[in-house]
Amino acid sequence: xxxxxxxxxxxxxxxxxxxxxxxxxxxxxxxxxxxxxxxxxxxxxxxxxxxxxxxxxxxxxxxxxxxxxxxxxxxxxxxxxxxxxxxxxxxxxxxxxxxxxxxxxxxxxxxxxxxxxxxxxxxxxxxxxxxxxxxxxxxxxxxxxxxxxxxxxxxxxxxxxxxxxxxxxxxxxxxxxxxxxxxxxxxxxxxxxxxxxxxxxxxxxxxxxxxxxxxxxxxxxxxxxxxxxxxxxxxxxxxxxxxxxxxxxxxxxxxxxxxxxxxxxxxxxxxxxxxxxxxxxxxxxxxxxxxxxxxxxxxxxxxxxxxxxxxxxxxxxxxxxxxxxxxxxxxxxxxxxxxxxxxxxxxxxxxxxxxxxxxxxxxxxxxxxxxxxx
Numbered sequence: 001x002x003x004x005x006x007x008x009x010x011x012x013x014x015x016x017x018x019x020x021x022x023x024x025x026x027x028x029x030x031x032x033x034x035x036x037x038x039x040x041x042x043x044x045x046x047x048x049x050x051x052x053x054x055x056x057x058x059x060x061x062x063x064x065x066x067x068x069x070x071x072x073x074x075x076x077x078x079x080x081x082x083x084x085x086x087x088x089x090x091x092x093x094x095x096x097x098x099x100x101x102x103x104x105x106x107x108x109x110x111x112x113x114x115x116x117x118x119x120x121x122x123x124x125x126x127x128x129x130x131x132x133x134x135x136x137x138x139x140x141x142x143x144x145x146x147x148x149x150x151x152x153x154x155x156x157x158x159x160x161x162x163x164x165x166x167x168x169x170x171x172x173x174x175x176x177x178x179x180x181x182x183x184x185x186x187x188x189x190x191x192x193x194x195x196x197x198x199x200x201x202x203x204x205x206x207x208x209x210x211x212x213x214x215x216x217x218x219x220x221x222x223x224x225x226x227x228x229x230x231x232x233x234x235x236x237x238x239x240x241x242x243x244x245x246x247x248x249x250x251x252x253x254x255x256x257x258x259x260x261x262x263x264x265x266x267x268x269x270x271x272x273x274x275x276x277x278x279x280x281x282x283x284x285x286x287x288x289x290x291x292x293x294x295x296x297x298x299x300x301x302x303x304x305x306x307x308x309x310x311x312x313x314x315x316x317x318x319x320x321x322x323x324x325x326x327x328x329x330x331x332x333x334x335x336x337x338x339x340x341x342x343x344x345x346x347x348x349x350x351x352x353x354x355x356x357x358x359x360x361x362x363x364x365x366x367x368x369x370x371x372x373x374x
Contacts, residue, residue, distance in 0.1 A: 048129040050136045053095040053107065061097045061107040068106070068124025070157040077121060080111070094118070094144075096136050098129030108133040110140050110149065115236025116229075116362075118149040120169070125160040134167035141360065147232060151358040164358045172359035173221045174335040178349040185322040185329075190315035195252045195276060199245040204234060210250065210278050214299030219337040221357075240285040240296050247284035247296075247320075251313055252276040253304070279304035282313050284320060291327030293320075310343055318347070 053061045062081065066074050084091040094110030106129045109121040120137055123130045141149050151169055153159050161171065200207045208230030237248075254276060280300040286293050295317050300309050321329045333340055335354070 048098045048100050048105065048132055050096055050098055050129075050132050053092065053097045053104070055089075057097060057104050058092060058095065061095060061104050062109075064097075064104060065107040065109060065121055065123065068127065069121070070154055072154050073121075073157070094137065094140050096133055096140065098123070098127075098133055100129075105129060106133060108137045110137040110146075112144060112146065113236070114239040115232040115234075116145060116147040117232075117236055118144075118146045120149055120151045120167075120360075122151055122164070125158070125163050130160075130163055131166050134163060134169075138167040138360065142362070145362065146360075147229075147362045149360040152355045153358070155354050155356050161358075167360065169358040169360045172357045175332045175355045175357055176335045176341065176351055177330065177332050177353040177355070178344050179328050179330045179352045180318070180347065180349045181328050182322060182326060184348040185318045185326075186315060189319055190312070192312040192316065193253060194279070194309060194312050194316070195254065196282065196316055197250040197252060198248065200248040200250045200281065201234070201238065201245045203250075204231075206278075207248070207250070207281070208234060210281050210301070211297075211299065213301045214281055216302050218299065219334065219339065221334050237283055237296055240294065242286050247286070249282040249284075250278055251280035251282055251300075251309070253279050253309070277304075279309055280313060282317060284317055286324060286326070293324060293326040293329050295329055295331040310340070311346075314343065314347060 062077075066077055069077060091111070092109070094112060096108050096110070097104040098106040106123040106127045108123045108130075111119045111121065113119060118141055120141075122137075123133045149169070150172075151164060152175075155174065164170070211233060212230060278301070280298070282298050283296040284293060285296050295314075298310070298313050298317070300313075318329060330352075331344075331349075332355075333344065335341075
């Protein structure tokens with residue numbers, strides 16, 4: 001499956017130009033965030049003060065933030081800023097500056113995104129104001145009831161995990177970003193026994209229950225299970241791409257009449273339809289500017305696993321991408337989920353990037369990593 005609820009973070013080497021960053025362009029459509037009083041002062045002689053960045057200081061603060069990131073992080077930040085241009089003050093409500101002598105010296109940006117999530121752009125780890133900034137960002141996240149905040153870094157970037165821990169960010173997973181060019185898409189409609197019912201977003205209760213069941217015993221970022229409400233999860237998925245409900249599918253099977261074969265029992269809807277059972281979900285998104293489609297989420301209920309349904313769902317996703325004239329299909333997967341990685345390699349997907357995710361959960365001071373160490 002695609003790693004649920006996490007960000008796709010492209011860089012200059014990404015197969016899709018333009019910003020595809022999860023939820024960036026929706027940040028200004030939310031209500032204005034709460035901004036409590038941030039009055040952290042450095043213990044070393046009150047050298048720095050932390051404050052929300054004014055519009056006057058914003059450009060300088062963003063330049064400071066940009067300078068402290070790795071090269072690929074700088075590219076991603078520029079793409080993100082392009083995406084939020086003209087979207088109002090709320091996009092930068094979580095931009096915090098460390099001042100000394102009245103001048104900004106370092107910055108951190110807690111970027112709020114739909115589904116009670118956030119993406120945090122940290123200051124340079126070596127800057128003496130960084131501990132203050134990460135704690136101030138954490139306070140901002142709590143004030144705005146953010147359930148899941150993420151910092152994404154390149155695996156070879158020089159980072160200070162102890163600094164992240166000061167803001168209650170802990171390693172969650174190593175993500176692998178995969179891409180498949182359209183020359184590898186199916187040339188004819190793939191055969192299969194599954195039925196794909198679009199516009200699943202139009203039945204949120206059924207969809208929510210199904211999504212929660214597909215998360216059970218998932219090998220993809222399992223630490224995320226139970227962090228979000230169903231409504232938040234759906235809001236987060238809905239913010240990605242421009243396919244709308246046409247890319248949201250209930251995946252159903254046709255119970256066999258063969259006495260020697262027992263179809264998967266669906267605990268979510270055992271009696272809803274005697275002819276069909278929900279066995280999984282598929283969510284696709286189109287990112288038109290770069291010609292890319294994204295496999296946002298693919299999941300199968302536990303009782304239906306091990307029957308080849310994952311391959312059928314993937315082939316259907318590739319077929320829909322071909323019908324939509326996509327240049328490529330992209331996705332992210334937990335590096336520790338070797339089983340699903342083998343399936344993607346079999347289909348021809350190749351690695352184009354990797355990221356390590358540090359996550360902060362609302363009301364938690366630590367998180368057990370959902371992935372094996374690289």
